[in-house]
Amino acid sequence: MKITAQEEYGLRLLIRIASCKDAEGMSIPQLSEAEGISPHYVAKLARILRLGGFINSTPGYKGGYVLSMPAKEIVINKVLKALGGSLFDQAFCGSHSGAMKFCTNSVDCSSRSLWQMIQHTVDQLLDRVTLHDLVSTEENSAKALRLLLDQNEMANS
Numbered sequence: 072m073k074i075t076a077q078e079e080y081g082l083r084l085l086i087r088i089a090s091c092k093d094a095e096g097m098s099i100p101q102l103s104e105a106e107g108i109s110p111h112y113v114a115k116l117a118r119i120l121r122l123g124g125f126i127n128s129t130p131g132y133k134g135g136y137v138l139s140m141p142a143k144e145i146v147i148n149k150v151l152k153a154l155g156g157s158l159f160d161q162a163f164c165g166s167h168s169g170a171m172k173f174c175t176n177s178v179d180c181s182s183r184s185l186w187q188m189i190q191h192t193v194d195q196l197l198d199r200v201t202l203h204d205l206v207s208t209e210e211n212s213a214k215a216l217r218l219l220l221d222q223n224e225m226a227n228s
Contacts, residue, residue, distance in 0.1 A: 080108055081116045081154040082147070082205075088126055089142045089206045096128075096135030116154075123153035142206055148197035158190050196223055 083106055091097045099117065103110040117136055120126045127139045138145065196219065204215045 075155045078151050078155040081120060084116050085120060085125060085150060085202060086205050088136050089138055089202050095133050096137035098135040119154060125150060142203040143201050145202035146198060147200040148194055
């Protein structure tokens, strides 16, 4: 499994916007400089986040991007799916059929069970992580995430 650049940078931009104390938000040039990515790429990611309903743009010369709702209401699973999609979805098998029109394992596929289980486990955890959990220092975020993971393990025991 790999985390795409779009998912990583998009999430970092969202965290940066959530951390901003300015009511006007952060502009594309500010976000570009703060994260070390091109203004063009920031604009692309901001558009995805805006269309996903996570951020709004503020008008005017000093305009920028602000959260569209409180950070506690922004679920990271939804953000990552807007930026890159699921690890496994129903279209997965169709796009990995090999040289044939239909996968030779379309009726009986043990690896599909694995991918479905992994997706379910990831969804369970990421549905509980909010942007608020990530708008902190790495140490504090790690503690909050460890607590969520421990709670998730206890619930599944």
